[in-house]
Amino acid sequence: xxxxxxxxxxxxxxxxxxxxxxxxxxxxxxxxxxxxxxxxxxxxxxxxxxxxxxxxxxxxxxxxxxxxxxxxxxxxxxxxxxxxxxxxxxxxxxxxxxxxxxxxxxxxxxxxxxxxxxxxxxxxxxxxxxxxxxxxxxxxxxxxxxxxxxxxxxxxxxxxxxxxxxxxxxxxxxxxxxxxxxxxxxxxxxxx
Amino acid sequence: xxxxxxxxxxxxxxxxxxxxxxxxxxxxxxxxxxxxxxxxxxxxxxxxxxxxxxxxxxxxxxxxxxxxxxxxxxxxxxxxxxxxxxxxxxxxxxxxxxxxxxxxxxxxxxxxxxxxxxxxxxxxxxxxxxxxxxxxxxxxxxxxxxxxxxxxxxxxxxxxxxxxxxxxxxxxxxxxxxxxxxxxxxxxxxxxxxxxxxxxxxxxxxxxxxxxxxxxxxxxxxxxxxxxxxxxxxxxxxxxxxxxxxxxxxxxxxxxxxxxxxxx
Numbered sequence: 001x002x003x004x005x006x007x008x009x010x011x012x013x014x015x016x017x018x019x020x021x022x023x024x025x026x027x028x029x030x031x032x033x034x035x036x037x038x039x040x041x042x043x044x045x046x047x048x049x050x051x052x053x054x055x056x057x058x059x060x061x062x063x064x065x066x067x068x069x070x071x072x073x074x075x076x077x078x079x080x081x082x083x084x085x086x087x088x089x090x091x092x093x094x095x096x097x098x099x100x101x102x103x104x105x106x107x108x109x110x111x112x113x114x115x116x117x118x119x120x121x122x123x124x125x126x127x128x129x130x131x132x133x134x135x136x137x138x139x140x141x142x143x144x145x146x147x148x149x150x151x152x153x154x155x156x157x158x159x160x161x162x163x164x165x166x167x168x169x170x171x172x173x174x175x176x177x178x179x180x181x182x183x184x185x186x187x188x189x190x191x192x
Numbered sequence: 193x194x195x196x197x198x199x200x201x202x203x204x205x206x207x208x209x210x211x212x213x214x215x216x217x218x219x220x221x222x223x224x225x226x227x228x229x230x231x232x233x234x235x236x237x238x239x240x241x242x243x244x245x246x247x248x249x250x251x252x253x254x255x256x257x258x259x260x261x262x263x264x265x266x267x268x269x270x271x272x273x274x275x276x277x278x279x280x281x282x283x284x285x286x287x288x289x290x291x292x293x294x295x296x297x298x299x300x301x302x303x304x305x306x307x308x309x310x311x312x313x314x315x316x317x318x319x320x321x322x323x324x325x326x327x328x329x330x331x332x333x334x335x336x337x338x339x340x341x342x343x344x345x346x347x348x349x350x351x352x353x354x355x356x357x358x359x360x361x362x363x364x365x366x367x368x369x370x371x372x373x374x375x376x377x378x379x380x381x382x383x384x385x386x387x388x389x390x391x392x393x394x395x396x397x398x399x400x401x402x403x404x405x406x407x408x409x410x411x412x413x414x415x416x417x418x419x420x421x422x423x424x425x426x427x428x429x430x431x432x433x434x435x436x437x438x439x440x441x442x443x444x445x446x447x448x449x450x451x452x453x454x455x456x
Binding site: 004005006007009010011012013014015016017018021027028030031032034038039058071074077078079080081082083084085086087088089132133134135138139140143147166169170172173175178179 | 216217219220224257260261263264267268270271272275276277287289294297301304305307308309310311312313315316317319321324337338341342344345346348349352381382385386387388389390392393394395396397399400401403404408454455
């Protein structure tokens with residue numbers, strides 16, 4: 001498989017740090033929509049999974065998603081996130097979720113569908129952390145279901161679909177051809 | 193973040209950054225095993241004392257930084273207080289059902305979030321990122337590819353800010369009007385996010401190529417800054433052990449709430 005080169009790592013981390021700053025600014029947004037307790041606000045939580053998907057869709061190499069999400073979380077942490085250290089562990093687990101989905105598709109498919117599934121997997125990762133951290137299993141059942149659906153929907157829409165369209169817009173600038181490994185189609189084009 | 197703020201150096205700054213990170217992660221995991229709300233209330237004083245007296249920053253700045261913590265405390269606690277499960281009902285109104293158990297569980301989560309926030313603040317206020325990356329490679333043997341990529345990436349951020357200002361003025365000069373509603377989002381992405389991201393990807397690529405052409409490699413290397421463990425690290429560990437001992441004892445001997453385990 002393609003090992004990450006210095007340029008891959010550097011580009012991943014730059015993308016991640018940009019999102020890390022967005023993550024930090026997203027904290028107050030979430031804290032304002034959340035206290036109503038009905039968890040509808042958890043839809044915006046999906047923004048916190050986006051770095052992994054975006055970086056993976058751009059670079060298309062194994063390990064990129066987990067590196068990006070961890071780096072984004074460290075960036076958020078270093079600029080003084082109000083969630084403190086917890087963002088680091090959440091970041092690792094969420095990145096792992098994103099990474100696993102792309103791995104299941106053999107690092108071969110980078111469609112909107114796979115992106116959406118990876119967003120859902122990242123949401124699952126964050127929920128696993130919440131069980132340990134926020135005792136969410138002790139919520140009333142209807143409330144827990146609301147929380148899970150809002151979180152999953154947010155992951156799907158923001159970290160999945162939105163990330164996909166963002167990368168598609170980036171592709172038009174031609175910048176992605178700098179970083180992507182040569183694909184099978186490229187080799188076929190040579191044979192013609 | 194330690195790039196621009198004025199501050200006095202304290203013993204917390206002199207700790208080894210990598211050790212600090214690992215130790216803080218251990219503390220984080222340790223906090224997840226505290227289920228007694230009495231204990232966690234007292235435990236909060238351990239980081240609070242450090243923030244208040246030993247970060248070397250101005251009180252005013254510290255107070256401003258701690259404003260979001262109140263919001264965080266409330267937002268972390270609220271869902272559990274209003275909708276948690278429990279048997280001893282205090283108040284019921286429509287969907288809201290506050291029980292004794294859910295109230296203290298919510299409070300517990302709030303204090304937990306507060307502890308993490310304070311620890312994170314201590315770390316952010318007393319650690320120079322450059323030294324952190326140096327010490328990660330030296331003490332924890334993180335491959336230099338990752339550490340140096342991080343440091344280079346941090347340097348790209350101010351350039352992005354500059355580019356953002358340029359873009360803004362350029363769009364102003366060209367008389368671009370702001371769209372309304374959902375179109376505003378797509379417009380912002382097209383005009384700001386895409387150019388900023390693509391330019392920084394190009395820049396990152398150029399920097400990586402330049403680093404490698406100047407023989408940056410992943411093997412043995414010498415360092416401009418040498419980081420090592422010191423007595424300050426030991427002092428910090430002793431402070432935490434002592435603090436946890438005292439607060440545990442206080443929490444068990446002088447409980448402030450009737451509940452001792454929030455999981456029940």
